[in-house]
Amino acid sequence: MMETKEIVSYVAATLTTVSFLPQAILTIKTKDTDGLSLGMYSLFALGVLFWLIYGIQILDEAIIVANAITLLLAIIILSYKIYNSFFKK
Amino acid sequence: MMETKEIVSYVAATLTTVSFLPQAILTIKTKDTDGLSLGMYSLFALGVLFWLIYGIQILDEAIIVANAITLLLAIIILSYKIYNSFFKK
Numbered sequence: 001m002m003e004t005k006e007i008v009s010y011v012a013a014t015l016t017t018v019s020f021l022p023q024a025i026l027t028i029k030t031k032d033t034d035g036l037s038l039g040m041y042s043l044f045a046l047g048v049l050f051w052l053i054y055g056i057q058i059l060d061e062a063i064i065v066a067n068a069i070t071l072l073l074a075i076i077i078l079s080y081k082i083y084n085s086f087f088k089k
Numbered sequence: 090m091m092e093t094k095e096i097v098s099y100v101a102a103t104l105t106t107v108s109f110l111p112q113a114i115l116t117i118k119t120k121d122t123d124g125l126s127l128g129m130y131s132l133f134a135l136g137v138l139f140w141l142i143y144g145i146q147i148l149d150e151a152i153i154v155a156n157a158i159t160l161l162l163a164i165i166i167l168s169y170k171i172y173n174s175f176f177k178k
Binding site for chain 2: 037054
């Protein structure tokens with residue numbers, strides 16, 4: 001049986017990972033990135049990349065999967081922000 | 090001396106925690122939350138609360154500190170989003 005603290009960590013990881021899905025969907029649908037911070041998504045995507053590297057180093061499947069998904073979602077959101085900030089006429 | 094993987098996890102935790110600071114500053118300054126997902130910040134704040142509980146359960150100071158800061162920043166951003174969504178005339 002799983003320990004309480006193990007369940008808590010799984011709930012936490014699921015929530016923080018899944019949370020970026022509604023944000024990615026909203027950004028794709030509205031393309032409105034005015035209220036999104038470029039600094040946030042740059043630092044956050046880089047941080048999640050480091051979490052992914054850490055997961056690979058300690059061979060922890062949950063950390064790898066959660067951060068691979070979060071990184072993908074963060075990169076999608078960041079791409080819209082970069083496009084709107086620098087390339088939109 | 091710290092192991093490489095320990096350093097990687099500290100860099101990761103610092104980046105993902107600090108990343109919410111520029112977002113909170115932007116939201117406080119512009120009050121523009123149209124592009125922010127209410128679903129994201131609700132799920133994310135709840136997830137970070139669970140990470141904080143997990144940190145307290147395993148008595149890991151780094152997890153406690155990082156998630157306490159992130160929770161505070163996420164709640165600030167979420168408060169602006171809730172105010173703009175439900176209370177702004």
